[in-house]
Amino acid sequence: MDSIERAASVTRGLLSIFVLLLVLDKPSGAQETERKTNILESLALCNGIDRSSPEIQIDGCTAIINLGQHSTAAAIAYNNRGDAYAKKGDYDRAIIDFDQSIKLNPTNAKPYNNRGVAYFKKGGYILAIESLDQAVKLFPQYTKAFLNRAEIHQKYRHHDLAAKDYDAAIRLDPALNVGWSGRCWVRVVIGQLQAAMEDCNKALQLEPSDAAALEWRALAHFKMGQLEAAIDDYSFALKLDPTLARAFYGRALAKFKKGDSVGGTADMTAAKDLQAAIADEFDQVGLQ
Template identity: 55%
Template sequence: MESSASGRIVLGLAPILALLLFGSPAAAQNPKPDGYLGNLELCNGSHRASLERRINACTALIGSGQLTTAALAVAYNNRGNAYASRSDYDRAIPNFDAAIKLNPGDAKPFNNRGVIYLKKGEYDLAIQSLDQAIKLNPNYGRAFANRAGIYLKKQAYDRAARDYDEAVRLQPDLAAGWSGRCWTRAVLGALETALADCNKALQSGPNNAETYDSRGLVHLKMGQLDAAIDDYDSALRTEPKLASALYGRGLAKLRKGDKAGSDSDISAARTIQAGIGDHFTRYGVE
């Protein structure tokens, strides 16, 4: 789904090893008593700290003047991730750019920058960045899944399906890969395999709204209306304003003869996303 495919992304967080941070084993064992180890753990995301604390910790490490080049690149990457997590994309991108400049052989910041370009709607730049991530690391399942999400946005469903195939082959535990392929196959009409993919996604990771929304579309296209409504209900419990789930549930209710319930859901969906009906027409659902 265009409205939620961009959620199936995975940023790459890289740990700063103590050896890289301090330059030598001896220095790692005897860090200066100024909070470096605490900043290291925060920048690595080791604690459930606020994004602001993570950003401040990475900033302190970057400004310390004591990082090796490799560690400095990781600190920029991790600070970029923290900015991305608070949707501050214009600050995230320069951090990924800095990480790439310092360590152009690391695929993670290319992947992460591609994710941010995707979120900004700059699809060609996103593909370029993810192409480079995959070139550097052909076994990078997350990058394949993220690039597939861009092809979904561009309505290149066959290309998306091929990238999702690679993502789940390379990383079978990547729930975003199974969920994304479920949606793609549902749109393409491969409903039985789509259903298996959604079930796998729900077994592999957190039961998120997108996967239930995808499985709802599968059941809707299969004519299994009660199952579709159940899945859309599950999606909406987590994301009450997910337009595709509201619209899909409205269509399922309409087919069951619940005109009032259908009108309420479809009206709510169109309020959130005016063109949602056109999307469903493109997905093969009238």
């Protein structure tokens, strides 16, 4: 759990106390007891106690919002409901809720981060980066926001900016393998192959089943001319996840380069069956 998640956990606890105090100052009676129970149940659902369906969290948060009695509680509920809408893929409604959360509590970094991810999912690069910029400005230790911003920069081929954000994430949480794995990929792309190898090795020390780190290390091996090592890493990645089109494609290139046209053709076919436009991803790193 990173520091922003710990802060969120404390916030949820305070929200629970607030609602409990809110309902306990009412007259006693069977109907009032039922009302208190319903509010506390809604609070638990809004906080994500039941992850079986986003609709359950949406309903819980809506009940808290409809109380209309405290802006702090409503701000958290709007953020949580926006997160649930995002899980459904309804990014427009998610952004509306994140906007409302920010309006009620503009000092909370979390809805800025969440809104940035929602904008990114919609294809909005500038708005996504602006939201994430604000998130890390408000909370400079927000590891997840740095990782999200790095991913967006990476997607739009702003590799120097992505590397800086991965640097920040690694400084904040050096035990988080996705930071090392992400920076490995960026370094492969920009040609810092030995440094990339070191990053991927670190990621795999932290999480040996990180298929992405294996893919990126395989690509570094390939670009360094270490074809057997590349094939080994791609093969291991495919054992972990047989649906990795990039691993099939990269292994195909390595096999072709070794003169194994039969094996290369089989892997190339598998890659394109999984992802027809897989060649476009390798074009980003100068390989086709």
